[in-house]
Amino acid sequence: MSVQERKQRERAERERLIxxxxxxxAEHQGWDAVTTRKxxxxxxxxxxxxxxxxxxKREIIGAVALEGAAEMAAAVRAATAAADGPRERVYALAHAYLDFAVRNPAVYEAMFQLDGGLAFAQEDTPEPLKDAFAALLESLGEVAGDGVHPGLFTETFWAALHGQATLTRAGRLPPEHTEQRVELLVDRLSVV
Incomplete structure (x- = not known):
């Protein structure tokens, strides 16, 4: 290994550590506690x-968001791969998404609520964000219904899941009714 390769590896390891x-x-104390000094x-x-x-800090939040997007895509794909049939895949997707938001609140916040300097739904959107959306589209596109653009349907379904995740976390929706909300969302929006 050359000196330059070793330095690149060490740099990548420091970035992962940061x-x-x-x-x-952020997960233990919130994003306000994350300072460059700390x-x-x-x-x-x-x-x-x-x-x-x-x-x-903004770029660090962006790096956490990209890491989280990759993890969320993997979680959604794993859940939907284990489900039989389109409707079951949509239920699995919704549960995987909401579970990710609950298990990783600071990461979820970095992905969707904090300014990490990331572009969404644009040509320069980073690949992990595009892939997270693709993970949703893979299962949701098949239940969009005739004449409904699969991407638009996926955006709408995602917005509903995001709203549910955000409002539940904020204490504005009681978590004990999550399952009923998921059933209502799947039953009313998906066509199978």
Whole structure:
């Protein structure tokens, strides 16, 4: 291994450490607790080292969001692969999505509520975000119904799931009715 390859590997490892530490700190104390000074202390590097990887907190949030998008896509695909039939795949997708939001609140917040400097639904949208949407589209496109654009249907269904996840987390929807909401959403929107 060349010196340059070793340095690139070490740089990538430091970036992973910064992102993992930011994520852990945000999950335990919230995003307000994530500062470059606190991250530098936790990973035992100087703030200039942090800034050599990320221009600031916004880019760190973006990196956490991209990591989360990849994890959510994998969770949705795993859940839908284990389901039999289109309707069951949609139920599995909805549960996987909502479970991800509950298990990873700070990551979910980074993905959809904080400004991580990421473009959505544009040509320069990062691949992990495109793939997360594709994971939803794979199962939802087949239940959109005749004459309904699969992408538009997926956006609408996703918006409903996001609303449910966000409102439940904020205490505005009682979590004990999640299953009934999922059933209503699947029964009313999907055509199978």
């Amino acid at each position: 992102v993992a530490t930011a994520r852990e700190l 991250l530098a202390e936790r990973i035992e590097y100087s703030q200039p080292v942090l800034y050599s990887h990320f221009r600031g």
